[in-house]
Amino acid sequence: xxxxxxxxxxxxxxxxxxxxxxxxxxxxxxxxxxxxxxxxxxxxxxxxxxxxxxxxxxxxxxxxxxxxxxxxxxxxxxxxxxxxxxxxxxxxxxxxxxxxxxxxxxxxxxxxxxxxxxxxxxxxxxxxxxxxxxxxxxxxxxxxxxxxxxxxxxxxxxxxxxxxxxxxxxxxxxxxxxxxxxxxxxxxxxxxxxxxxxxxxxxxxxxxxxxxxxxxxxxxxxxxxxxxx
Numbered sequence: 001x002x003x004x005x006x007x008x009x010x011x012x013x014x015x016x017x018x019x020x021x022x023x024x025x026x027x028x029x030x031x032x033x034x035x036x037x038x039x040x041x042x043x044x045x046x047x048x049x050x051x052x053x054x055x056x057x058x059x060x061x062x063x064x065x066x067x068x069x070x071x072x073x074x075x076x077x078x079x080x081x082x083x084x085x086x087x088x089x090x091x092x093x094x095x096x097x098x099x100x101x102x103x104x105x106x107x108x109x110x111x112x113x114x115x116x117x118x119x120x121x122x123x124x125x126x127x128x129x130x131x132x133x134x135x136x137x138x139x140x141x142x143x144x145x146x147x148x149x150x151x152x153x154x155x156x157x158x159x160x161x162x163x164x165x166x167x168x169x170x171x172x173x174x175x176x177x178x179x180x181x182x183x184x185x186x187x188x189x190x191x192x193x194x195x196x197x198x199x200x201x202x203x204x205x206x207x208x209x210x211x212x213x214x215x216x217x218x219x220x221x222x223x224x225x226x227x228x229x
Contacts, residue, residue, distance in 0.1 A: 065089035084140035
């Protein structure tokens with residue numbers, strides 16, 4: 001299928017912030033990347049969902065900043081077939097911008113974005129996946145949507161949600177991307193509290209992701225600081 005070009009997802013303009021050294025998270029230029037048509041449809045649906053969910057919580061998205069879609073040459077990455085996207089930043093109308101490197105300092109907004117990405121894409125590589133992905137979300141349509149307990153990126157995400165959103169203990173090693181007894185027990189208790197069945201059922205996985213997105217945004221909004229600090 002022939003590639004097409006786009007300058008937006010769901011009406012939100014795309015900008016490229018890797019056009020010169022030091023531009024990441026600071027400056028960006030409008031971009032019209034070549035993209036696989038089916039992947040573009042999936043991205044439109046995803047960012048429509050993100051916009052609707054975020055706008056309802058006071059985070060209206062004005063711009064999407066990216067590290068790119070396509071990549072020259074050949075290889076296993078879906079960037080080589082223009083079926084992958086690197087999400088660096090989101091620019092909001094009336095809120096501070098979100099940058100992917102802010103996960104340690106701003107985990108709730110990060111987890112809200114990741115939850116919604118995972119509703120639409122089976123592959124989402126996150127901050128703790130490896131050093132290369134600390135500054136962006138990578139997502140592609142190379143795998144089907146669904147929880148996979150043997151996929152490291154899935155378990156990392158799950159462990160972060162269990163710890164940060166549901167106050168569960170996932171074991172002495174913390175978030176390590178390994179599916180073990182402590183993570184399984186924490187998830188079992190959380191699903192019981194949420195009245196959800198196992199995540200092997202995609203309907204339950206989607207419900208879990210939507211719950212995480214809403215809870216993460218609520219928590220982000222509820223953060224308070226000390227006056228003058």
